[in-house]
Amino acid sequence: MDTDVKSYNESQTDDEKLICERLCQEIQHALPKAENKVWHGSPVWFLEGNPVAGYSVLKNSVRLLFWSGQSFDEPKLQVEGSFKAAEARYTSIDQIDTTDLKRWLKKSEKIQWDYKNIVKRRGVLERLT
Secondary structure, eight states, X not given: OOHHHHHHHHTSOHHHHXXXXXXXXXXXXXXXXXXXXXXXXXXXXXXXXEEEEEEXXXXXSEEEEETTGGGSOOXXXXXXXXXXXXXXXXSSGGGOXXXXXXXXXXXXXXXXXXXXXXXXXXXXXXXXX
């Protein structure tokens, strides 16, 4: 695990820290080939330079984000933003359904939109897988 990600997790309040550590553990296990780092202030996992999953502590919850999540066809993931991202939010570690999370993480590896080149393509996303 990236040392900045570890520091990010350790800097959170007790409940947030538990959620972050569980999410980190599950993401690391499901995406062992992914690079992880703190990107734009939050832990993010990348496959070949393309962001696929990450989380961030918000005012009242921890948000788990999948950059291509709108293409996963998962009703428990909510639309986030104007591109293809989707999210789940947690206020307690008990809310994390690891069965759902593992399925979403498998999909994050198989279903990707090319965020790495979005600037080069002037905001246009292309499907990679």
